[in-house]
């Protein structure tokens with residue numbers, strides 16, 4: 001009996017229609033900000049490996065932690081998870097995996113992104129990047145942990161949560177129990193990360209999906225994971241393998257990140273390795289494979305990329321109660337002890353183009369010698 005009841009609720013759950021979590025907000029005005037050359041303009045097809053997975057580069061993972069958008073209660077914030085997870089991974093790649101991973105605050109995106117980025121009822125990946133660039137930074141998640149709440153959400157405890165965009169909802173500390181005089185206050189200085197550039201992979205009308213797939217592969221290989229829109233319906237009951245179903249719709253309702261790609265030895269199929277934000281119990285420990293080069297599930301049409309600007313590597317300490325907070329420099333007896341500072345990101349085009357110039361010069365030198 002107990003078993004029958006369980007099965008029934010499982011069926012009802014499976015039939016609940018997937019909520020469309022893609023929503024381009026009215027305030028999302030600037031869809032891209034491009035400065036450096038795009039990877040596909042300096043990396044030809046034969047210059048990128050056939051298999052590349054940021055979760056396993058010579059045995060080392062460059063991915064930050066897995067995420068779950070749906071707990072402590074349901075929230076349609078896939079767009080924030082996919083976008084932020086790709087950005088955090090790219091910071092880890094820039095740091096060559098050194099130090100503690102930098103985890104960025106998705107709750108801050110929900111608190112401050114209602115105009116540009118989205119809410120628990122949908123949003124858009126490039127909106128997140130515009131928000132961070134406009135605001136100036138995104139705090140680390142130890143400033144503001146994920147609560148799965150946005151202003152309009154009535155799920156769980158959300159009605160009791162203030163999600164307005166304020167200083168205390170950007171980075172806070174709580175100094176003690178409220179009945180003994182403690183309070184939660186904002187901090188003036190805190191570790192953060194910035195955005196340098198962002199955009200969507202261009203799909204020119206003369207491009208085949210195979211051409212678009214090359215642009216996506218070059219972007220992933222040169223700079224790191226990307227975020228893409230996707231049709232989530234075939235993902236919900238994914239049981240492993242490469243999703244390749246020509247009858248599946250390409251109309252999208254969900255956002256995930258793509259962390260790598262490859263070619264299946266047995267079937268010869270090219271695939272993407274996607275990372276979802278439904279916990280590690282979903283899919284293959286949170287990942288899934290989808291066939292590449294034919295816009296399967298609509299996932300090659302709206303692929304967003306971002307590059308970090310800088311990320312804090314050294315702070316000036318704040319006190320536990322937040323009353324004394326860092327500032328840009330700490331001095332002791334007139335001597336500078338430490339400064340609050342970040343590491344700047346260098347776009348890989350610099351390295352790749354320098355390599356190409358050096359190779360071309362070497363070739364030319366060899367020719368003039370002959």
Ligand SMILES: *[C@@H]1O[C@H](CO)[C@@H](O)[C@H](O)[C@H]1NC(C)=O
Pocket residue numbers: 065100101102103142
């Ligand atoms: C980021 O999250 C991971 C996984 O929970 C953790 O190991 C790491 O220490 C976190 N980074 C920081 C700076 O707290």
Ligand SMILES: *[C@@H]1O[C@H](CO)[C@@H](O)[C@H](O)[C@H]1NC(C)=O
Pocket residue numbers: 137188189190191192193310311312313340341342343
């Ligand atoms: C953000 O971090 C940088 C260093 O990475 C620091 O100079 C800046 O003051 C920080 N911003 C805030 C609001 O704390």
